[in-house]
Amino acid sequence: MVSLLNPALFKDQALINGIWCDAQSQLRTKVINPATLEFIGSIPNMTDVETKFAIESSKNAFSVWKKYTAKERSTLLKKWYDLILINLNDLAKLITIEQGKPLVEARGEVLYGASFIEWFSEQARRIEGETIASPSNDRRLLTIRQPIGVCAAITPWNFPAAMITRKVAPALAAGCTMILKPASQTPFSALALAELALQAGIPPGVFNVITGDPSPIAHELTHNSTVRKLTFTGSTPIGSLLMAHGASHIQKSSMELGGNAPFIVFEDADIDAAVEGAIISKFRNNGQTCVCSNRFYIHTLVYDEFIQKLKAKVEALKIGNGLNDCTSIGPFIDENAFIKNKEFITDAVSKGAELICGGERIYPDGLNGFFMSPAILINVDNTMRVSCEEIFGPIAPIMQFSDEKEVILKANDTEFGLASYFYTQSLARTWRVSEALEYGMVGINTGLISTTEAPFGGIKQSGLGREGSKHGIDEYLEIKYLCMGISS
């Protein structure tokens, strides 16, 4: 049990049709605190059996929810948003306890997540069709936009709240219903958000949350033709698998997948700004975000200054329990993530890279979680795993370059295309490089790009579709063309 100001927010059951329930098998899955490895609680280990009930509940709820007016849906989403802000501290504490990130980042995530609900409560009232100039006098052409129907979401552990609202808010705003399967390692944030949705007056069955074994749950969600849309955030291999399963009945999908972001510092960059941007884009959430910088390309003329300043900042980062106010970096989500990062360092050093700081397991305040001192690798090349695989941890691999065209070719040499970053003070270079980078998002002179107002998403194997912005709601709408014959 977690001690919260509002104990009603700690839910350890799934939510189907407004009823908090256990798995039919009564089996449960334990959830631990990644910083302390202590038991937090457990959740129902559901399978396809309960998933079928959740889908039926969502289908029935859709027939009611789609008849709510845009203003009625908007008002309920706004109430949900208000309740989240009232419970900000509890929601942030839940994130830190189940995911490990520092409280300051967890509070930021709650506000970021809530901003999607606020934004789509407004967008709900701006779902518009169009009239089209008819080619003949005997007909009039127009379109209307309607909700897709029953939707499903499967979300990752690294943003236990924001990845949920980034999907549920536009779905409900469009008039759809949503069945969510949150990450098993971080379920409590999702369950607390669902409780607040109920308290806001969102009808039972509109937002269902099921927990348990991802394979049978996802198999039902992707093969059941009642589920017309699947939205997934997570690794590219799982995203690909889900798309393949949904293809059996032409299920629509949105995919927010893996990344391999380049971070390029040109010779004319503001080095202090570039170092600040490198710290936030690399070490936010202990490097466990899909938009974290994964490869650093530093122009030879500013290399020594950049390395010296970056190392000083990295060595000043405070590693520890996210509940401590002074902590700037928390633990890995689990031992496997730690082991994978150690393997990245071993591979790079064995191929000639030099580890100039960090990379060791540490035990801040005697904590048994898997913490690593943030690492910088220099003399990295593209034969090393760190330059071509998504690191998802606090390792900064550094390479040098001297030519703009050369560094763009290297930056684009990946199957991923999510986020990218570069620093320059040249307007002409800003346009050349922005247009040449093969990514869905480009940060120019900044290392923090995500905001509700802008379209978040990638190309190539980083995904399909966009979340947030004026585009996000389109993922949950169908365009219907009406052709009206008018006899003279």
Ligand SMILES: NC(=O)C1=CN([C@@H]2O[C@H](COP(=O)(O)OP(=O)(O)OC[C@H]3O[C@@H](n4cnc5c(N)ncnc54)[C@H](OP(=O)(O)O)[C@@H]3O)[C@@H](O)[C@H]2O)C=CC1
């Ligand atoms: N583009 C983006 O916005 C984001 C991308 N990511 C990417 O996700 C990865 C890290 O997150 P992580 O949670 O480990 O990713 P995973 O893909 O392993 O898990 C994501 C979700 O998929 C579920 N899942 C796991 N295996 C299956 C399966 N066989 N069938 C159906 N669902 C399954 C998980 O359930 P369970 O937890 O029960 O195993 C979890 O809910 C990184 O590659 C990162 O880049 C992460 C966040 C954002």
Ligand SMILES: O=C(O)[C@H](O)CS(=O)(=O)O
């Ligand atoms: O899951 C993620 O990595 C997030 O999408 C990154 S962000 O939106 O918080 O930047």
